[in-house]
Amino acid sequence: MVLGAGVVVAIIAALITFGILGRPRASSPSDPYLEKLELTNLSMAKAENFAGGSVTYVEGTLVNTGDKKVTAATVQVIFKNYLGEVSQKETVPVTVVTNNPAYVDYGTLDRAPLAPGQYRAFRLTLEYVTPDWDGQVPQVKVVGVGY
Numbered sequence: 622m623v624l625g626a627g628v629v630v631a632i633i634a635a636l637i638t639f640g641i642l643g644r645p646r647a648s649s650p651s652d653p654y655l656e657k658l659e660l661t662n663l664s665m666a667k668a669e670n671f672a673g674g675s676v677t678y679v680e681g682t683l684v685n686t687g688d689k690k691v692t693a694a695t696v697q698v699i700f701k702n703y704l705g706e707v708s709q710k711e712t713v714p715v716t717v718v719t720n721n722p723a724y725v726d727y728g729t730l731d732r733a734p735l736a737p738g739q740y741r742a743f744r745l746t747l748e749y750v751t752p753d754w755d756g757q758v759p760q761v762k763v764v765g766v767g768y
Contacts (some may be wrong), residue, residue: 657687693767
């Protein structure tokens with residue numbers, strides 16, 4: 622009986638470790654709700670991190686035009702080079718401004734879900750951007766949504 626309980630605990634731990642349990646229902650690439658999330662007012666910023674390197678941010682506004690509360694979103698960021706070719710493609714989670722009156726704080730959508738018709742400032746954090754990048758705001762599209 623102890624051995625059976627140990628196996629069950631090991632299976633649950635493996636599922637949590639590999640992210641299968643404990644996350645919101647995710648969409649498939651063909652989920653029509655992906656089109657209900659709009660990314661507007663895109664801009665970029667750069668900052669130094671604690672290790673002395675730089676971090677690049679893509680910021681803007683996330684709008685939920687659908688009828689469901691969104692609790693997670695993933696986007697694909699595509700940087701192009703001067704020839705118009707894809708030089709880097711990243712898939713990153715969307716972080717949004719959370720309710721913190723003391724300072725501006727960003728967190729995942731599960732901490733601050735986006736209700737139908739709501740909009741909120743978002744930030745995408747990129748630790749590395751290819752030097753081949755053309756310097757233009759990258760293409761950003763929603764590729765995953767949880768609700």
